[in-house]
Amino acid sequence: MSVQPETFKSLLKAAAEQVIASAPELTSLDQAIGDGDHGTNMKRGFEAVLGKLDAISAQPLDEAFKTIGKTLVMTVGGASGPLYGSFFLAAGEALSHDKHLPDDLADVFGSAVNAVSARGRSQAGEKTMLDVLVPVLETLRTAAGQPDLIARVRTTAAEAVERTAPMQATKGRASFLGARSVGHVDPGARSSCVLVQAICAGLEGRQ
Amino acid sequence: MTDTVGIVIVSHSADIAKGTADMVRQMVGTEVKVAFCGGNPDGGLGTSVPLIIDAINDVWSPKGVAVLVDLGGAETNSEMAVEMLEPERRDLVVVCNAPIVEGAVMAATEAAGGSSLAQVKAVAEELSAD
Numbered sequence: 537m538s539v540q541p542e543t544f545k546s547l548l549k550a551a552a553e554q555v556i557a558s559a560p561e562l563t564s565l566d567q568a569i570g571d572g573d574h575g576t577n578m579k580r581g582f583e584a585v586l587g588k589l590d591a592i593s594a595q596p597l598d599e600a601f602k603t604i605g606k607t608l609v610m611t612v613g614g615a616s617g618p619l620y621g622s623f624f625l626a627a628g629e630a631l632s633h634d635k636h637l638p639d640d641l642a643d644v645f646g647s648a649v650n651a652v653s654a655r656g657r658s659q660a661g662e663k664t665m666l667d668v669l670v671p672v673l674e675t676l677r678t679a680a681g682q683p684d685l686i687a688r689v690r691t692t693a694a695e696a697v698e699r700t701a702p703m704q705a706t707k708g709r710a711s712f713l714g715a716r717s718v719g720h721v722d723p724g725a726r727s728s729c730v731l732v733q734a735i736c737a738g739l740e741g742r743q
Numbered sequence: 744m745t746d747t748v749g750i751v752i753v754s755h756s757a758d759i760a761k762g763t764a765d766m767v768r769q770m771v772g773t774e775v776k777v778a779f780c781g782g783n784p785d786g787g788l789g790t791s792v793p794l795i796i797d798a799i800n801d802v803w804s805p806k807g808v809a810v811l812v813d814l815g816g817a818e819t820n821s822e823m824a825v826e827m828l829e830p831e832r833r834d835l836v837v838v839c840n841a842p843i844v845e846g847a848v849m850a851a852t853e854a855a856g857g858s859s860l861a862q863v864k865a866v867a868e869e870l871s872a873d
Contacts, residue, residue, distance in 0.1 A: 571755075571814075573789060580785060609792050609823055613783025615816035617792065618823035655819065708815055 539637045544600065545593035547738040552582040552589075554734035555727060562730075565723040569710040573614055574723040581612035581620070597637060601628030615708065616724060619652050619665065626651030642676040649673050656707060663703040663710060663717060665724035671696040672732055690736045697721055697729040748854040748863045749776045749802030751810045752847050753795055753817045755788045757781035763811075763844050771851040776802035790817045795824035799836055807835035807860035809867065811847040835860065841867040 556579050563575030584607050585592070592600045605624030609617050630647040631637065637644060649669045653659060660670040675692040679685045698721065705717040708724070750767065754760040760781035767777050778798035783789025790812075799808050810825075812818045818838060825836045837860060839846055850867040858866075 571788075573783075573787070576787070577783065577789065580783070609827070611784050613785070613787075613789035613791055613816075613820075615819040618819045621823065655822075 539597060541593055543742065544597065545589065547735055548592065548600075548604070549586065549589055550738040551731050551734040552586045554730050555579070555582045556586075558727065558730045562723050562727050565721055565726055568720045569705065569713055569717045570708070570723055571614075574616060574727065577612045577614040577616055578620075578727055581608040581617060584608075584611040598628045598631035601625070601631060604628075615656075616665075616727070618655055619724070622651040622655040623648040623669075642673065642680055645669075645673050645676055658707040661703070662707045663700050663705040663722045663725070664707055665722070665728040667700045667703070667722065668693055668696045668725045668728040668732065672728075686736050686739050690733055693729045693732040693736075697725045700725040745857055746804045746806045747775050747857060748806045748850075748860050749778070749799075749804045749808040750847060750851045750854060751795070751798045751802060751808055751821075752777065752779040752843065753790055753798070753810060753821050754779075754781040754813045754843060755790060755817060756813075757786075759813065759843070763847050766844060767847050767851045770848050771855050775851045775854045776804065777847075777851060778802045790820040792820050792824045792827065795821055796827060799824065799828065799832075803832070805835075807837070809850045809854070809860060809863045810836065810838045811841060811843050811850060811867065812838060813843045837864045839864050839867040841870045845870050 559575035559579040562578055563572055566572050566574035585604055592603050595603060601624050605621045609621030627644050627648040630644045635644050653666060658664050658666055660666045671692050672689055675688050679688045700722040701720060702718060704715055705711045710717040752760050752763045760779035764777050764779040778801040780794040780798045784791045802808055810821045812821050821838045825833055846867040850863050853863045853866040
């Protein structure tokens, strides 16, 4: 079993479009606790990805992920560029080394999450995108093979992003605010949730 | 002319990056190569990996390059840029944990004396020591 190119293309397109559509919300979250550019940065990055959609979709899956990562690194313009870029680069790297989708999804996602953690020198619990990605990874592992896996991933991501609100940021720009970062959902966690939810919705539409 | 460590200044703001480079020029002179970049790929506030890569290559020296950054994204993007350099250059570039203006001036002063990359980095980072 492998991921069909047209499936990959439609999922990537849906994910990119959802991120772009979420730009105003991401920006307003970032204005509360960051520097207010997360939405425009992510929009610029994923518009660049959309611009290469045909070329990316024509590549082998590992190369496709690496191209997505490199495109985000080169175009986003904020810390989220290297963070999301590293996510996709590491996923591509895992796929180049005997990992396959969808069978090894949890392992590939795990490699990608580790790369984000290393790039940001951060762990879950610090009010970042990892506070969505790590719980999602956990669900991918524990619910692997279950018929309701996609629904559980969706729920995990939605709940995880809300749990960032009471957290105090210790990494990234929001950490400058200290206790004042409490009470706001983290914009990076939100954008990770948007991506995960878009992929889930795309997969559910195909079932 | 003997080689000196190159200096790269990376700010979210092109104006700050240029202003910092101007200060280095005035205080240290022209014997050290200095490049600067600021702004995201659209020209707004932010940093850009391709511009950072270009800046590092512009001031390339066999002794290496020290990068001075302002806020978090500049650091993350600079680290990413270093990893995307040609493999033989990667180990000769350091991102300094130092305030951008003072760090750039101190690093360039140290570099002008012909110091190694490690010495340049250490002098810049003394500014961050408690």
